Amino acid sequence: MDLKEKLVSSFLAFENGVDVDHPVHDIRSExxxxxxxxxxxxxxxxxxxxxxxxxxxxxxxxxxxxxxxMLEYRDVKKYFLHEIDTFKIVxxxxxxxxxxxxxxxxxVDVCLMSSALNKPMYKQIIDVYFNKIASKDDSLTSLNTAxxxxxxxxYIPKNKIPKKPIEIVHFSTGNEAAxxxxxxxxxxxxxxxxxxxxxxxxSLTANEVFTNSVTEIxxxxxxxxxYYKVQNDLTTASLIDNTYIDQKDGSVVNVHTFSFGGKLTRxxxxxxxxxxxxxxxMKGVTIIExxxxxxxxxxxxxxxxNCESHQDYKGIYGENATGVFNGKIIVDKIAQKxxxxxQNNNILVSDKATINTKPQLEIFADDVKCSHGCTIGxxxxxxxxxxxxxxxxxxxxxxxLMYAFANNVLESVRIPELKVRINKLIANKLGVRLGxxx
Amino acid sequence: MAYTEExxxxxxxxKEYEYGFYTDIESDTFPNGxxxxxxxxxxxxxxxxxxxTLWRLESFKIWKEMVEPExxxxxxxxxxxxxxxxxxxxxxxxxxxxLDEVDPELLDTFKKLGISLDEQKKLAGxxxxxxxxxxxxxxxxxxxxxxxxxxxxxxxxAIKEHSELVKKYIGSVVPQKDNFYAALNSAVFSDGxxxxxPKGVRCPMELSTYFRINQAGxxxxxxxxxxxxEGSYVSYLEGCTAPSRDxxxxxxxxxxxxxxxxxxxxxxxxxxxxxxxxxxxxxxFNFVTKRGLCEKNAKISWTQVETGSAVTWKYPSxxxxxxxxxxxxxxxxxxxxxxxxDTGTKMxxxxxxxxxxxxxxxxxxxxxxxxxxGLVQVNSRADNARNFSQCDSLLMGNExxxxxxxxxxxxxxxxxxxxxxxxxKIGEDQIFYCNQRGINTxxxxxxxxxxxxxxxxxxxxxxxxxxxxxxxEISLEGSVG
Numbered sequence: 001m002d003l004k005e006k007l008v009s010s011f012l013a014f015e016n017g018v019d020v021d022h023p024v025h026d027i028r029s030e031x032x033x034x035x036x037x038x039x040x041x042x043x044x045x046x047x048x049x050x051x052x053x054x055x056x057x058x059x060x061x062x063x064x065x066x067x068x069x070m071l072e073y074r075d076v077k078k079y080f081l082h083e084i085d086t087f088k089i090v091x092x093x094x095x096x097x098x099x100x101x102x103x104x105x106x107x108v109d110v111c112l113m114s115s116a117l118n119k120p121m122y123k124q125i126i127d128v129y130f131n132k133i134a135s136k137d138d139s140l141t142s143l144n145t146a147x148x149x150x151x152x153x154x155y156i157p158k159n160k161i162p163k164k165p166i167e168i169v170h171f172s173t174g175n176e177a178a179x180x181x182x183x184x185x186x187x188x189x190x191x192x193x194x195x196x197x198x199x200x201x202x203s204l205t206a207n208e209v210f211t212n213s214v215t216e217i218x219x220x221x222x223x224x225x226x227y228y229k230v231q232n233d234l235t236t237a238s239l240i241d242n243t244y245i246d247q248k249d250g251s252v253v254n255v256h257t258f259s260f261g262g263k264l265t266r267x268x269x270x271x272x273x274x275x276x277x278x279x280x281x282m283k284g285v286t287i288i289e290x291x292x293x294x295x296x297x298x299x300x301x302x303x304x305x306n307c308e309s310h311q312d313y314k315g316i317y318g319e320n321a322t323g324v325f326n327g328k329i330i331v332d333k334i335a336q337k338x339x340x341x342x343q344n345n346n347i348l349v350s351d352k353a354t355i356n357t358k359p360q361l362e363i364f365a366d367d368v369k370c371s372h373g374c375t376i377g378x379x380x381x382x383x384x385x386x387x388x389x390x391x392x393x394x395x396x397x398x399x400x401l402m403y404a405f406a407n408n409v410l411e412s413v414r415i416p417e418l419k420v421r422i423n424k425l426i427a428n429k430l431g432v433r434l435g436x437x438x
Numbered sequence: 439m440a441y442t443e444e445x446x447x448x449x450x451x452x453k454e455y456e457y458g459f460y461t462d463i464e465s466d467t468f469p470n471g472x473x474x475x476x477x478x479x480x481x482x483x484x485x486x487x488x489x490x491t492l493w494r495l496e497s498f499k500i501w502k503e504m505v506e507p508e509x510x511x512x513x514x515x516x517x518x519x520x521x522x523x524x525x526x527x528x529x530x531x532x533x534x535x536x537l538d539e540v541d542p543e544l545l546d547t548f549k550k551l552g553i554s555l556d557e558q559k560k561l562a563g564x565x566x567x568x569x570x571x572x573x574x575x576x577x578x579x580x581x582x583x584x585x586x587x588x589x590x591x592x593x594x595x596a597i598k599e600h601s602e603l604v605k606k607y608i609g610s611v612v613p614q615k616d617n618f619y620a621a622l623n624s625a626v627f628s629d630g631x632x633x634x635x636p637k638g639v640r641c642p643m644e645l646s647t648y649f650r651i652n653q654a655g656x657x658x659x660x661x662x663x664x665x666x667x668e669g670s671y672v673s674y675l676e677g678c679t680a681p682s683r684d685x686x687x688x689x690x691x692x693x694x695x696x697x698x699x700x701x702x703x704x705x706x707x708x709x710x711x712x713x714x715x716x717x718x719x720x721x722x723f724n725f726v727t728k729r730g731l732c733e734k735n736a737k738i739s740w741t742q743v744e745t746g747s748a749v750t751w752k753y754p755s756x757x758x759x760x761x762x763x764x765x766x767x768x769x770x771x772x773x774x775x776x777x778x779x780d781t782g783t784k785m786x787x788x789x790x791x792x793x794x795x796x797x798x799x800x801x802x803x804x805x806x807x808x809x810x811x812g813l814v815q816v817n818s819r820a821d822n823a824r825n826f827s828q829c830d831s832l833l834m835g836n837e838x839x840x841x842x843x844x845x846x847x848x849x850x851x852x853x854x855x856x857x858x859x860x861x862x863k864i865g866e867d868q869i870f871y872c873n874q875r876g877i878n879t880x881x882x883x884x885x886x887x888x889x890x891x892x893x894x895x896x897x898x899x900x901x902x903x904x905x906x907x908x909x910x911e912i913s914l915e916g917s918v919g
Binding site for chain 2: 046333336346348349350351352353354355356357358359360361362363364365366367368369370371372373374375376377378
């Protein structure tokens with residue numbers, strides 16, 4: 001039985017475990033129908049031209065983990081941003097771990113999707129927001145919607161700022177030979193609210209994991225959301241991350257994606273600017289090697305006038321790695337005075353690495369400033385020579401240059417501890433100890 | 439008298455396509471429809487050798503299996519391929535020695551187009567091979583070229599007289615099964631130009647062909663084959679105008695360029711086919727496959743000025759097969775009213791140290807849609823490949839669209855690729871500055887557009903540059919206000 005059939009037939013079993021009378025269940029039923037008609041995307045589709053899901057579909061994934069696993073905090077401490085105090089929403093094999101988590105209802109809600117879906121007090125919010133910005137057409141998003149049950153639920157009311165950053169961490173323990181996870185997150189920032197979120201997916205053994213995640217973010221008037229995605233998983237873990245962001249007047253949303261690992265990583269990042277004076281920023285650093293594959297697929301839809309968007313993606317590809325960047329900017333007819341910038345720079349360090357990039361503009365308004373730039377190149381030989389002539393060994397010199405290449409993406413990281421962490425990850429990736437405190 | 443914008447707008451709206459006339463020349467037209475018999479009949483009519491007939495039939499077979507592509511960012515009513523006549527030739531077809539013998543009605547047509555033959559003849563250095571509805575009716579300067587060993591004739595003549603060369607190269611760059619329209623063209627092409635430059639010869643003049651569509655309901659399927667042998671150089675010009683028609687006309691041409699070792703081909707086009715009226719009715723469908731192959735140290739340069747056609751679908755490409763070969767693409771695409779253009783280029787880097795440059799300028803006005811779609815591909819053995827791409831779009835008015843779809847695929851770490859694209863409008867401050875200095879808005883726009891397109895216009899041969907500049911002004915007049 002192929003994966004699609006398995007998923008469709010599992011839906012019946014899934015229905016036994018959820019409240020089928022809840023209005024959300026109608027959404028789920030619609031979604032599974034859509035997935036059944038569409039199936040997994042193939043390379044024939046323009047959006048999936050460079051990323052194939054064929055090998056993933058051949059693996060026999062368990063859809064519902066059979067047994068629960070316990071993890072000791074000390075074993076997984078290193079995967080948290082443990083230097084500072086944070087709220088934590090932790091899942092182990094897709095199941096919420098109250099032992100590792102630290103949630104709150106004090107003024108702000110940092111808790112679980114399952115409680116938001118089940119408790120009557122959240123019903124109104126779920127009615128207004130759930131599956132409202134996520135695509136009803138995209139087959140993988142539909143697949144997630146159909147099985148949506150668990151994930152993070154964050155609600156920050158008007159004028160509130162949570163006391164500390166929020167970490168969303170998904171562990172997979174390898175209890176199953178191959179596991180499919182489908183977390184569903186809903187994040188709402190009301191007027192003037194602010195928050196910082198760090199999301200991470202981590203498998204602890206070399207068993208196959210496939211995560212198909214959907215996150216919906218609603219940023220109301222003048223709110224400010226910082227979202228950091230740390231993707232440094234094992235080479236047996238695949239991730240399809242679908243993030244949909246709805247922005248209102250004057251809101252600022254920044255999404256940073258750090259892709260340093262994983263077998264296949266696909267980031268579908270979609271921004272919809274439903275207001276004026278909005279600022280959307282997407283930044284990414286990708287450093288991969290072996291046979292890893294990272295695909296960044298961004299969409300910024302400028303619907304209203306006077307907004308801005310900034311994209312800056314840097315990639316360093318070694319060994320047999322493949323990188324894909326597909327950035328799409330759509331400017332609607334009424335979205336005058338839009339400023340949209342897109343930048344994609346790549347370095348190939350191996351003969352077998354591949355980069356496919358397609359920065360795309362679709363512009364229907366005339367009074368706009370839109371630009372995109374894209375480069376593919378190597379490290380500057382002269383700069384390398386300069387550093388070597390000053391006594392820096394070649395390996396370190398290369399690492400320094402690559403670090404410098406990726407650096408301006410890091411500059412906008414606003415959690416200093418996270419910045420240090422990312423710096424360490426980069427240094428690790430490049431195989432050197434950078435001799436200065438970054 | 440003050441000439442207000444209102445007046446100008448009115449004038450432009452009522453201004454019909456200048457070259458919209460129709461000359462009634464008795465022509466020999468095939469019944470509508472396409473089947474194997476028609477393909478064989480075309481071949482027979484042209485007295486082609488057997489291999490050519492077979493080649494056409496094979497293409498037809500391939501075409502039947504294919505479906506029309508839909509990926510381009512254009513919307514149009516699909517042509518009914520069975521409602522088109524696949525062959526039409528001016529009837530009286532004696533070989534002329536001088537212009538006096540040419541059908542006066544035909545001469546009149548050329549005069550209206552402002553390129554009367556006698557004038558052209560006087561323009562020293564330009565040999566004109568005029569294609570009117572598929573068949574060459576006059577070829578000039580042939581003698582001068584013959585002295586150098588250059589072959590410049592219609593493709594049907596070449597099939598008969600230079601069979602070996604045609605057989606060797608036709609379909610070698612654009613195979614029959616390349617795409618839907620290339621297959622169709624391979625099956626039914628009626629005529630076109632053939633050019634061969636022998637080893638080490640520098641073609642002493644610009645070669646040019648004027649294409650015109652003249653017969654109602656006749657699809658034009660031109661086939662051009664240019665071969666530059668080792669170390670040779672040729673500059674080829676192609677320019678088009680078409681009389682206005684209400685129904686859409688289909689044009690599916692194939693151009694193949696072959697630049698052997700150390701050769702250089704410069705191919706320039708000015709395309710000004712009927713773009714449809716201001717309601718978007720009528721106009722030419724232009725689905726063209728143009729591709730060049732570069733051997734070692736060879737260079738192919740495409741220069742395109744596109745102002746006409748209701749729908750354009752065109753990607754002149756370079757296959758940089760030989761080491762150190764160079765591909766260039768300079769293009770201006772202007773769309774107004776309801777025109778749609780999906781154009782761009784493909785640069786396929788296969789050889790080592792290959793270089794390519796892409797400069798594309800898109801100008802959209804009215805309710806038009808203008809897309810750039812390009813591919814830069816560096817294969818794993820193409821060490822030190824270098825590409826620079828720049829796509830700029832200029833938008834006029836808020837009902838048009840400009841789109842960019844650049845594909846970049848790199849499989850070699852020594853590649854250096856740069857791509858940049860911008861979209862903007864003509865700044866109010868720029869126009870104000872011109873107004874201040876006594877330049878009216880219309881002139882100011884022409885000035886700014888000219889500056890915007892200069893990089894590409896400069897690449898055109900002299901006489902074309904002047905024509906192209908005029909065309910730009912005509913196509914954009916009244917689009918801002």
